[in-house]
Amino acid sequence: MGSANGVFTGVNGVITAHFAIPDGYTPDGKVTLKTPLTTTLFTPVSSNVDDAGKVLVAQFSKADIDNNIPEGDSVPLTVTANFINGGVQKQLTSTVNVKVVK
Numbered sequence: 463m464g465s466a467n468g469v470f471t472g473v474n475g476v477i478t479a480h481f482a483i484p485d486g487y488t489p490d491g492k493v494t495l496k497t498p499l500t501t502t503l504f505t506p507v508s509s510n511v512d513d514a515g516k517v518l519v520a521q522f523s524k525a526d527i528d529n530n531i532p533e534g535d536s537v538p539l540t541v542t543a544n545f546i547n548g549g550v551q552k553q554l555t556s557t558v559n560v561k562v563v564k
Contacts, residue, residue, distance in 0.1 A: 473525045476507060479541045481518040481556055483511070487545040493520050496540040497530040503542075504530075518543055528564075537562045 479495065489511055494503040504527055506520040520541065531537055536559040545552050 473528045475524045476521040477524060477527070479506075479520045479522065479539070481520065481541050481543060481554075483516055483518055483545070484547075484554075487547045487552070487554070488515075489518055490544045490546045490551055493518065493541065493543045495520070495522050495527065496542065497527055498538055499532060500530040502530065531562050533562050533564045535561050 481493075483489070489509075493506050493509045495506070496503055504522055507523050509518065509520040511518055520543075531539070538557050538559050540555055540557040542553060542555045545554055
């Protein structure tokens, strides 16, 4: 994270989240990222499922989230995604603590 030129407009690139899909679940649309410094939910710039249908891969813009993530060794980021299981829509979440360097 962080800007190459020291200015907030210089933040570029993406972060990638990998979300393990439980057996019997099929992705159904909405994917979001929650960061600790805002209530805003961020949508990915891209998302897809691997060829085996076991992992949802979502990429989020660093420029969108940079000011909403503190620097630190254990920063919680939460991905939420909608799935279909047994004909019913379900929403699953996964939180991971990551090291953020700016």
